[in-house]
Amino acid sequence: xxxxxxxxxxxxxxxxxxxxxxxxxxxxxxxxxxxxxxxxxxxxxxxxxxxxxxxxxxxxxxxxxxxxxxxxxxxxxxxxxxxxxxxxxxxxxxxxxxxxxxxxxxxxxxxxxxxxxxxxxxxxxxxxxxxxxxx
Amino acid sequence: xxxxxxxxxxxxxxxxxxxxxxxxxxxxxxxxxxxxxxxxxxxxxxxxxxxxxxxxxxxxxxxxxxxxxxxxxxxxxxxxxxxxxxxxxxxxxxxxxxxxxxxxxxxxxxxxxxxxxxxxxxxxxxxxxxxxxxx
Amino acid sequence: xxxxxxxxxxxxxxxxxxxxxxxxxxxxxxxxxxxxxxxxxxxxxxxxxxxxxxxxxxxxxxxxxxxxxxxxxxxxxxxxxxxxxxxxxxxxxxxxxxxxxxxxxxxxxxxxxxxxxxxxxxxxxxxxxxxxxxx
Numbered sequence: 001x002x003x004x005x006x007x008x009x010x011x012x013x014x015x016x017x018x019x020x021x022x023x024x025x026x027x028x029x030x031x032x033x034x035x036x037x038x039x040x041x042x043x044x045x046x047x048x049x050x051x052x053x054x055x056x057x058x059x060x061x062x063x064x065x066x067x068x069x070x071x072x073x074x075x076x077x078x079x080x081x082x083x084x085x086x087x088x089x090x091x092x093x094x095x096x097x098x099x100x101x102x103x104x105x106x107x108x109x110x111x112x113x114x115x116x117x118x119x120x121x122x123x124x125x126x127x128x129x130x131x132x133x134x135x
Numbered sequence: 136x137x138x139x140x141x142x143x144x145x146x147x148x149x150x151x152x153x154x155x156x157x158x159x160x161x162x163x164x165x166x167x168x169x170x171x172x173x174x175x176x177x178x179x180x181x182x183x184x185x186x187x188x189x190x191x192x193x194x195x196x197x198x199x200x201x202x203x204x205x206x207x208x209x210x211x212x213x214x215x216x217x218x219x220x221x222x223x224x225x226x227x228x229x230x231x232x233x234x235x236x237x238x239x240x241x242x243x244x245x246x247x248x249x250x251x252x253x254x255x256x257x258x259x260x261x262x263x264x265x266x267x268x269x270x
Numbered sequence: 271x272x273x274x275x276x277x278x279x280x281x282x283x284x285x286x287x288x289x290x291x292x293x294x295x296x297x298x299x300x301x302x303x304x305x306x307x308x309x310x311x312x313x314x315x316x317x318x319x320x321x322x323x324x325x326x327x328x329x330x331x332x333x334x335x336x337x338x339x340x341x342x343x344x345x346x347x348x349x350x351x352x353x354x355x356x357x358x359x360x361x362x363x364x365x366x367x368x369x370x371x372x373x374x375x376x377x378x379x380x381x382x383x384x385x386x387x388x389x390x391x392x393x394x395x396x397x398x399x400x401x402x403x404x405x
Contacts, residue, residue: 019239020231020235020242022241025213027165032212074275078302082243084383096290104278104289105291105292106302106395107304108350110384113219115246138373140399141347143373160347162347167397170379217380248381251380
């Protein structure tokens, strides 16, 4: 069947075979991370109605993916926030301070008409840089 | 006039000079692909009212661009789906299985307020990895 | 505290410490640029009600960031336009011709439900390629 020219990164959780996307893929020194909502291991939204709590859950999921390649949120160079409401969006800045300890990545934030996951107030995608040889 | 520090990739179709963007550009081992709708060579939308058919047409257009650099959809590492309705969005997962044969790239999917192309239900942008020396 | 695995690029303007994102970051030969609106140095929108003027201001801000790494808009390989209305969007193509002199980058353009900056009609993010050794 051949192999893809990149490495799929799933972190420490099983990844359902029915999904037609990977949570993250590594190519060279870049890690692309899929748009992520604040779901937990049971696919339930954490922090219903609380955008800051949802953002924290998303960054925790990023950390698990990044840890699998020896990195942390400090390796993130780009985030894109897709939000469905503006209330409490400012509170997500404090969550960024919790996870980005050395500097801040670039950011884009836009208000969308909706997110696919019911109950999600925010979805974030990211790109990270992973120093060292690619696996 | 100088030359850009990247290679424009247009595939096997002529690209209208009036457009102020390129369908794809290569830099090093990355290929950036513009947001693409399901238009055909006559700029008509293929698969009106059918999101899965539109997605298939978009991936076919990606394949033509990727073939021009010796690659296929299996080289895609990131897709971003911008959709205007959620009906039948699940059907696009089956289209992904048609084109991604070895593994799945990352994905982000959001509902936008509108797309610029009349009749388009979905627009997809992508990034691919192209092994081997840059041209 | 450690250092991030990338270089923050702020151009020739002071960057407020309260912001939890960087205007641009460089990693290897790529420069990621944050989603940018047409604000001036006093955080006021330039070109109220005029999408082309706002686009011009955004590209001028890109030029300042790119100049800081010895580059120009001709180094941009990807733009993503998030717009809140379609009137006069075509006029932004002429602005692209002013700034992209040798070739055109890829582009994605979508209509969003809103932008965070009051008065902003368009927000653009970008990725550029910076030849030569990373700093």
